[in-house]
Amino acid sequence: REKPVVLCGINKYFCVSLQGGVNDEVTLAAYITIALLEIPLPVTHSVVRNALFCLETAANQKENHVYTKALLAYAFALAGNREKRKALLDSLEQEAVRKDGSVHWQRPGKEPEVDLPYYRSRAPSAEVEMTAYVLLAQLTSQPAPTQEELAFASLIAKWISSQQNPNGGFSSTQ
Secondary structure, X not given: XXXXXXXXXXXXXXXXXXXXXXXXXXXXXXXXXXXXXXXXXXXXXXXXXXXXXXXXXXXXXXXXXXXXHHHHHXXXXXXXXXXXXXHHHHHHHHOOEEEOOEEEOOOOXXXXXXXXXXXXXXXXXXXXXXXXXXXXXXXXXXXXXXHHHHHHHHHHHHHHHHOOOOOOOOOOOO
């Protein structure tokens, strides 16, 4: 009998500005699982299977942060777990910020933006990242995204494109 692989033991960052939205063991485990699935390792690989089991347990917790839900949704989308993907995307849709014909996600407790003429502030890195992960989860569907999913994805893409800096890049480290 194999021992479960622990993915969460390393959580030290030498440069905190590169940490992004990772703030606990679940998000770090989700990052690693996503990387393994993008290699691509099959979901039947023992490391991936064990990691997905850990993430399923974490996904059942009601107090998950929106960033964590976004990562989990993408991980389950890559794994082909339509049920978990849909449940997480449905939950995320309830927390979405809809503004100016676009959709994005922000951290809980963030103060609302002040509308200033001729000034457009850019969202913090973690908000760009989590919104991008929701977009990836939305578009990573087997066999293919539905028309409804594509329409919603276009609203997300609109917000992400509005976050580009003058050089075409983003504030995100991811």
